């Protein structure tokens with residue numbers, strides 16, 4: 427589906443395809459360098475093209491997962507997804523993650539992507555969305571709160587970045 431950003435740039439948001447694997451790998455390498463808000467140090471991402479293809483295939487085939495990609499022309503500018511569990515006691519929940527290339531941040535990309543992701547979770551009959559976010563990631567926290575997520579708790583020393591511990595906020599939304 428096509429969307430317009432705050433600066434009138436047009437983007438395409440859609441479900442991932444296995445053929446996106448190369449672009450996804452390149453994208454993940456970029457965001458891991460650009461951001462210290464995510465789980466991995468840049469050198470820790472070692473997936474091969476084959477492994478990425480297999481990962482995407484299983485996300486596409488799963489009833490508990492979703493993986494979205496947003497492109498500006500041929501450039502992958504955002505990925506987002508959620509993952510759930512087949513276990514009955516937690517099958518209603520999904521935990522999600524999102525990132526946007528630095529050059530495309532603050533233009534409304536994440537808000538567009540998140541709304542679609544929430545819609546997909548509802549379509550899959552999920553009733554709870556969870557996330558963890560650095561307590562100092564004010565932009566992301568603002569975004570999540572304005573989309574109806576509430577603060578549920580804190581993971582003390584959730585991350586260790588640049589020789590420092592950082593707490594993580596647990597946020598959730600009932601769907």
Ligand SMILES: CC(C)(COP(=O)(O)OP(=O)(O)OC[C@H]1O[C@@H](n2cnc3c(N)ncnc32)[C@H](O)[C@@H]1OP(=O)(O)O)[C@@H](O)C(=O)NCCC(=O)NCCS
Nearest residue numbers: 461463525526531532533534535536537559564565566568
């Ligand atoms: C967090 C992230 C996904 C947001 O993406 P984005 O496309 O820039 O977000 P949007 O433009 O849709 O929305 C950002 C909102 O935060 C607001 N904002 C920007 N800087 C802010 C700040 N320092 N404090 C509070 N709000 C801020 C914007 O005004 C906008 O709100 P609005 O829609 O009410 O005007 C993106 O910055 C990113 O990928 N960061 C690196 C990875 C990351 O942190 N992922 C989340 C991990 S939980």
